[in-house]
Amino acid sequence: MKNNNKNNNKIKITIYSPNYYTYGAMVIGGALQKSNTKYNIKLIKNIDDNNLKLLLKSDFVLLSLYSTSQIIDENLKNIVNFIKRKSKNTKIFVGGPVSAYPEIILGELPVDGVIIGEGELITPNIIEGSKEGLAYRDINNNEIIINTPKLKKLETLHADLLIPNNIANQSIRGANVYIETHRGCIGNCTFCQVPKFFGKEIRSKPLDEVLNEVKQFKKRGVKRIAISGGTGSLYNFKKEVNKSMFIELLEEVSNIIGAKNLSVPDMRVDYVDEDTLNAIKKYTIGWVFFGLESGSDNILKSMKKGVSVKKNLNSIELAKQCSVKVGGSFIVGAPNEKEIDHLLTKDFIVDAELDDIFVSMAEPIPKTELCNLVLDTDIKNNPSFKPHNGQYKKLNLTEGEARCFDLMLHSENWKSNPNMITKQLYSILLNESKKDGKNIRNITELIFKYDKYLI
Ligand SMILES: C[S@@+](CC[C@H](N)C(=O)[O-])C[C@H]1O[C@@H](n2cnc3c(N)ncnc32)[C@H](O)[C@@H]1O
Numbered sequence: 001m002k003n004n005n006k007n008n009n010k011i012k013i014t015i016y017s018p019n020y021y022t023y024g025a026m027v028i029g030g031a032l033q034k035s036n037t038k039y040n041i042k043l044i045k046n047i048d049d050n051n052l053k054l055l056l057k058s059d060f061v062l063l064s065l066y067s068t069s070q071i072i073d074e075n076l077k078n079i080v081n082f083i084k085r086k087s088k089n090t091k092i093f094v095g096g097p098v099s100a101y102p103e104i105i106l107g108e109l110p111v112d113g114v115i116i117g118e119g120e121l122i123t124p125n126i127i128e129g130s131k132e133g134l135a136y137r138d139i140n141n142n143e144i145i146i147n148t149p150k151l152k153k154l155e156t157l158h159a160d161l162l163i164p165n166n167i168a169n170q171s172i173r174g175a176n177v178y179i180e181t182h183r184g185c186i187g188n189c190t191f192c193q194v195p196k197f198f199g200k201e202i203r204s205k206p207l208d209e210v211l212n213e214v215k216q217f218k219k220r221g222v223k224r225i226a227i228s229g230g231t232g233s234l235y236n237f238k239k240e241v242n243k244s245m246f247i248e249l250l251e252e253v254s255n256i257i258g259a260k261n262l263s264v265p266d267m268r269v270d271y272v273d274e275d276t277l278n279a280i281k282k283y284t285i286g287w288v289f290f291g292l293e294s295g296s297d298n299i300l301k302s303m304k305k306g307v308s309v310k311k312n313l314n315s316i317e318l319a320k321q322c323s324v325k326v327g328g329s330f331i332v333g334a335p336n337e338k339e340i341d342h343l344l345t346k347d348f349i350v351d352a353e354l355d356d357i358f359v360s361m362a363e364p365i366p367k368t369e370l371c372n373l374v375l376d377t378d379i380k381n382n383p384s385f386k387p388h389n390g391q392y393k394k395l396n397l398t399e400g401e402a403r404c405f406d407l408m409l410h411s412e413n414w415k416s417n418p419n420m421i422t423k424q425l426y427s428i429l430l431n432e433s434k435k436d437g438k439n440i441r442n443i444t445e446l447i448f449k450y451d452k453y454l455i
């Protein structure tokens with residue numbers, strides 16, 4: 001490999017995570033830094049003239065991607081094509097949760113390879129020329145080679161993070177950074193990427209290492225921290241929830257950063273109780289976001305959510321009794337969702353009186369069960385494509401978009417703190433539904449294009 005930087009012999013590596021410095025990008029940066037002091041590593045999240053020059057001067061560009069829509073994003077494609085045209089010696093690798101479907105990435109982006117799975121152990125070796133854990137195109141016959149990593153995943157998480165100096169300037173849903181306390185989820189939800197990518201076993205980071213990271217972030221000016229990881233209360237889960245460790249985690253982190261600056265949003269309704277909710281109230285901003293998904297038991301069952309509508313309502317009630325604010329996430333437009341399911345979800349929202357509500361259209365993330373269901377469904381019957389002929393007919397929406405729009409309007413009316421539907425709010429929600437609808441159609445077309453790798 002020819003080194004672009006002749007002056008100081010350092011290998012230049014630029015990690016580009018579009019829009020945000022993701023935790024994953026910081027983990028990879030830290031792992032590389034630790035593995036070799038001869039690496040000159042930069043982390044970027046946007047493209048301006050300086051960063052474009054930096055990319056062209058790099059020996060390696062690592063694209064850290066977490067969502068399917070990033071693979072088909074025209075801007076990203078243009079950047080990759082530009083680097084390939086202008087700097088023949090720069091190698092570009094893609095990593096992150098999208099690496100679960102390397103054939104799609106290699107089909108859509110002219111990159112040199114895809115780093116498969118959790119990258120912290122294998123990326124340093126790949127930079128040194130190893131092909132273990134790399135998917136790439138064989139230049140002789142254009143075939144895709146997938147070298148599944150032989151290295152075991154980390155059982156106990158450790159991370160030496162590369163934290164950018166301007167981390168405190170970013171806001172991801174109100175937090176400067178989402179930190180990782182554990183990986184994996186015991187849930188089986190058919191639409192979800194978390195157990196598919198990280199697995200169903202929970203692997204946690206020792207508390208002192210979490211606290212050390214929080215201190216490092218604080219030193220860099222970070223004010224607000226959120227704990228990510230699918231389901232917060234699964235921290236140190238081993239056969240059962242380790243309530244005391246979860247509570248200790250919240251207490252200790254909030255001692256450093258302050259309760260009003262800490263949130264632990266993602267929570268499953270069946271993995272909270274009075275003690276955990278009281279701790280959330282005491283040591284965080286006092287909010288939970290449950291994945292409620294639907295007001296129809298049939299849909300919850302088909303999503304393998306593992307809980308019923310009644311359980312959802314009971315946990316919302318319990319959280320309110322503990323003075324915890326409750327947000328709920330809903331999914332509309334799954335191929336098997338019927339009009340009656342949608343009506344049941346609207347009734348549920350009235351009964352639940354949630355403090356905040358997120359509605360998204362079902363995204364067929366490649367390799368999930370939902371993806372298979374979408375591939376098995378005739379496009380004509382797929383709500384993301386089927387024209388809507390009901391009350392919003394004039395708006396030219398698909399059935400999925402109409403349900404998304406309808407549920408968002410309904411949510412504004414029935415939140416604990418309702419909003420009046422002004423013209424402006426109406427058009428914001430309409431545009432959001434259309435944008436979501438377009439994104440889902442693009443992803444659906446993508447999975448049909450690569451269906452031979454998915455079924
Ligand atoms: C709020 S968290 C889930 C919290 C918690 N782990 C649970 O399951 O209750 C993530 C939410 O993002 C939404 N989501 C995840 N994957 C999705 C997909 N493929 N399509 C649409 N929405 C999705 C779901 O509403 C999901 O509940």
Ligand code: SF4
Pocket residue numbers: 185186187188189192193194195229230231268291
């Ligand atoms: S939706 Fe929540 S519970 Fe279900 S698999 Fe994903 S993270 Fe786990």
